[in-house]
Amino acid sequence: MLVLAIFCFALLGIQIIYLSLFLFAFAKEKKAAFGNSQPVSVIVCAHDEEQNVRELVPLLLAQQHPEFEVIVVEDRCNDGTFDYLLEATKLDPRLKMVRVVHKPDHINGKKFALTLGIKAARYDWVLLTDADCRPAGNSWIAKMSEQMDDSTKMVLGFSPYIKSKGLLNSFIRFESFLTGIQFMSLAMLGRPYMGVGRNLAYRKSLFLENKGFNTHLGVVGGDDDLFVNQHAKGATTRTCLGAETLMKSVPKTTWKEYYIQKLRHLSVGRHYKFSDRIILGVFTMTWLLTWLIVLPASLFTPFSEFILLAFAMRWILLLVLFRHATRKLGEPFGVWKVPFLDFIYAFYYLVTGPKALVSKKVRWKS
Secondary structure (H helix, E strand, O other): OHHHHHHHHHHHHHHHHHHHHHHHHHHHOOOOOOOOOOOEEEEEEEOOOHHHHHHHHHHHHOOOOOOEEEEEEEEOOOOOHHHHHHHHHHHOOOEEEEEEOOOOOOOOHHHHHHHHHHHOOOOOEEEEEEOOEEEOOOOHHHHHHOOOOOOOOEEEOOOOEOOOOOHHHHHHHHHHHHHHHHHHHHHHOOOOOOOOOOOEEEEHHHHHHOOOOHHHOOOOOOOOHHHHHHHOOHHHEEEOOOHHHOEEEOOOOOHHHHHHHHHHHHHHHHHOOHHHHHHHHHHHHHHHHHHHHHHHHOOOOOOHHHHHHHHHHHHHHHHHHHHHHHHHHOOOOOHHHHHHHHHHHHHHHHHHHHHHHHOOOOOOOO
16 A cells, blocks of 8 residues: 555656646746747648638738748649639739649658648748638737747747637647647757647758658658657747737547547657657656546555645646646636546547557548
């Protein structure tokens, strides 16, 4: 019983340390914007997303920034995307279309499309997003650009999912906030390990010097987080926080669609640097074991009161973290939902985690 109690305290202690570090990172983050205005090439890849492209392109062209272009990569579309872009490019010289007619067999489709878009960029700074995303306002490009200076090579932005009713939507948003809290806080602490392609900027020269996605061309996904994991450095990576910096994304509407999406995302994690896999793995495993072992064990050990007290401390810290960090990111999250979603998250990871580690057949789009 003593050994079990010690193990429970160790699990909770690790969780408290991680959550405290995340909170510390957001509490100390007060980096001022450089205030300059870098020219930017915004790149969007689209595969059969005509309606999304029709909605997104006008929002991008309405951005209040002195010098930018929008490049939409029409990736083998079977709908009306090409016809729309052909006409739209005639109306605004800032809009450019790059077309993918044929994809090489050995290269992932999105990586190939994105590579063509980056090579076609006029400016050194490229700012990436997806067709199913929407900027929170007309200052998105400007705010991301403010974090770019001569010493910066990469800027990490946050991309929450659009809020709607239902448990699935709440869980998707909770999970995306938790992921955002982790990668943004560790970047603030000088340890960047990932970014999201829905809101990510880096230098075209950085991409070309490192031969783009050459080391993971065949991996489905990873055009964002694997590139960041391999090439981001603490001294040259900045984070961009606040409501005006957000690029919101349309969430999945069924558990099956979300499960497939998360399998793809999680499967990429096994290609991270070993040290990053350890850091993330310890946090995730202790989170999972907190629910699987700590709470049941508290019923059978003579130290149950102290175990439950430590668990309550973890919960309070998690609530404070979500309240503070989500506001700092730019979109508050209802903390009253966190305890229940905390419980669901552990068992969601129990199902998806092992599957993602061994799965070899994951897809982006054909």
